[in-house]
Amino acid sequence: MKYALPVLVLLLSACASGSHPNVHTGRSLDEAEVQALREGRGMGQARVAELTGYPGPMHVLELKDELELTPDQRFASSRLMGEVRAQARALGERIIEEERRLERDLAAGSLSAADVEARIQAIGALRAQLRFVHVRAHLAQHDILTPEQRRRYRELRGIRLPGVPAGVIESHAKPPPNEHVH
Secondary structure, three states, X not given: XXXXXXXXXXXXXXXXXXXXXXXXXXXXXXXXXXXXXXXXXXXXXXXXXXXXXXXXXXXXXXXXXXXXXXXXXXXXXXXXXXXXXXXXXXXXXXXXXXXXXXXXXXXXXXXXXXXXXXXXXXXXXXXXXXXXXXXXXXXXXXXXXXHHHHHHHHHHHOOOOOOOOOOOOOOOOOOOOOOOOO
16 A cells, blocks of 8 residues: 555656557547547458468458459459458447447446446457457458469468478368358
8 A cells, every 4th residue: 555655646647748648539549449440450350360371351352463363253352351341340330339438437437346347348359259350251261262372372471381381382171161251
């Protein structure tokens, strides 16, 4: 307890000096994160899939000429991208709404610690769903491309799979059915 007052003074002075990133906006989410959530952007959430050999639909479409996508592959990739964006935007809006509701209710002093924990857990579940939407898109995109296109994609993006010698076209186990974005 003897440290409570000095810690409080330090926290208050940090807030007053504007060193906390959200003091100026008064929001728990900064504007860049709000915009990314509203636009359905990946924000690196599927990096684990990308780095382990599962290409992302946005980057595949950016590299469509270099990958020599067929018209069917372009259509499937575009459709997948549209589905992911729609799902991600919807979840993003829910995350924004729940973060703001938590902030508002905390400011009003109307939440117990148990309420705060439940809200944070619910927001965490929404964020996990959002991440899975992005990772699932990479799993689906993997199956749209040929092994040679996947190898070329990694080459163009500078991705080297751990344990796989350069130039080897590896095969990945396909995700279970019904795990794909339809």
